[in-house]
Structure formats: C-alpha cells, structure tokens
Amino acid sequence: MAKQLDYHTIYKIFDRFRDSEPEPKGELEHSNAYTLVVAVALSAQATDSGVNKATRGLFAVADTPEKMLALGIEGVTEHVKTIGLFRQKAKNVIKLSQILVDDYGGVVPSSRAALESLPGVGRKTANVVLNMWFKQPTQAVDTHIFRFGNRTGVAPGKDVVAVERAIEDHIPAEFQQHAHHWMILHGRYICKARKPVCANCIVEDLCPFEEKTT
Known part of the structure; x- marks a missing residue:
C-alpha cells in the first residue's frame, strides 16, 4: 500500500484524466x-x-x-x-x-x-x-479502484470502505462526480493487476508504484 499522495499530485492526476476523457461512461448497457x-x-x-x-x-x-x-x-x-x-x-x-x-x-x-x-x-x-443515474458524487469501489487507489496512493485503504472514504476525503470536489469511472477504466485497461501497462499510462510520472513495467 502506497502512502497517501498530496493534494497537488492528486489534482494533477485527475486533471489529466479529465483532459483525456471529459465525460467517462460506465460500460454496462442500460436504458433506465x-x-x-x-x-x-x-x-x-x-x-x-x-x-x-x-x-x-x-x-x-x-x-x-x-x-x-x-x-x-x-x-x-x-x-x-x-x-x-x-x-x-x-x-x-x-x-x-x-x-x-x-x-x-x-x-x-x-x-x-x-x-x-x-x-x-x-x-x-x-x-x-x-x-x-441520479448524478450523485458517490464512489463505487471495485477491485480496479481498490488496486489503483492503493498502488498509486490516490486513495489507500485496507478495505473498500476505507478506500471509498479516502476518495471522498482526498480527491478534489470538482472531480468527484466522475472519479470512480476514471479509476475503473484506468484500472481495467492500464493499471492492470498482473501486468500494468505503464508505458501507456498518462500519470506514470506521478505514480510512486515501484514495480513499473517498461
């Protein structure tokens, strides 16, 4: 588990996520x-x-x-x-x-x-x-977010509730609405469990993870 990142580093990370994907969407299909x-x-x-x-x-x-x-x-x-x-x-x-x-x-x-x-x-x-659906800034912590939060220090915690609270406490308010989607998608496709694709990571220089892939 990485140490909690400082506010300015977290801001830079999510600012890059926002620039890359301003309106991230969940991948589950639904109509209502x-x-x-x-x-x-x-x-x-x-x-x-x-x-x-x-x-x-x-x-x-x-x-x-x-x-x-x-x-x-x-x-x-x-x-x-x-x-x-x-x-x-x-x-x-x-x-x-x-x-x-x-x-x-x-x-x-x-x-x-x-x-x-x-x-x-x-x-x-x-x-x-x-x-x-209801556009509330809630944080749904799955395995991807749990891994990303702990690996990067964005939102470290021993369990999903602790990670959820760390997200709410440390990620700037302007990013809260889309925070969990950015983290899920990044964890699913870039910050993978076994072999993270660090070469394609837009926040690689801000991440303290020691076992980065080349």
Whole structure:
C-alpha cells in the first residue's frame, strides 16, 4: 500500500484524466434506472461484456420490474445462464423487482439505504446507480479502484470502505462526480493487476508504484 499522495499530485492526476476523457461512461448497457440496477447486480463476479451479452436479450423483453415479474424466474434464468452465479442472481432480480413494485410503485428509489435493502444490491451497486443515474458524487469501489487507489496512493485503504472514504476525503470536489469511472477504466485497461501497462499510462510520472513495467 502506497502512502497517501498530496493534494497537488492528486489534482494533477485527475486533471489529466479529465483532459483525456471529459465525460467517462460506465460500460454496462442500460436504458433506465431499473435496467441499470439489474445490470449492476448481475455484474458481481462477472465481466461487463459478459453481462451486456446476457442483458441485451433480457432487457429487450423486460425493461421494467413489472415486465420482469411477468417473465418469471425461469425466463430470467434462461437469459442470464451464461453469467456466474446465475441461479441466485435470477432469484434476486425477481425478488428486487417484486419489492420495487410493492413498495416503490415500480420506481427505483434514489436513496442508498433503500437501494441497499434490495436483494442482490450492496453498497457498490447502490453507489453505481446513485452516481450514474441520479448524478450523485458517490464512489463505487471495485477491485480496479481498490488496486489503483492503493498502488498509486490516490486513495489507500485496507478495505473498500476505507478506500471509498479516502476518495471522498482526498480527491478534489470538482472531480468527484466522475472519479470512480476514471479509476475503473484506468484500472481495467492500464493499471492492470498482473501486468500494468505503464508505458501507456498518462500519470506514470506521478505514480510512486515501484514495480513499473517498461
């Protein structure tokens, strides 16, 4: 774990991210708040590309909780069977859809507590939905962000909650809205776990990571 970087270095890092990609986007395909919730819930221990392949057909026939319930557990399972842990995930999709219909009139709530109460929706999923759909500056810490935060010293922490707090405490406010997308994409394609592509890194000179690749 690297030491916490100073404010000015962190500012330079995110200023470069912003110059490179002013409006970073998540890679999970969705058409509304509901399909985003489902897509993120399905993405646990799965790749975004794998989830997208499964949900294209699913969302074509069920893009609301009411339609998902009409499709039923067997129909959902058939669509998501290529995704890891698909049986439990299909059950969660049906359960969360029922709760949305019964308790929220079919509308996805905009509070973290309400989102986290849904089956299969944890803190990370809630933060993704709040950020991407409701435009709140929440930080969804996944393995890519956890690695990047600790490797660079941008947001070091022993667990995901500590990294999330470090992001909120140390990354300048003007970058908070897009911070987690910049870090996810950088961690996914450049700052990889086993073999980071340091030669293509736009913040390589600001990064204290000692085991850089050449």
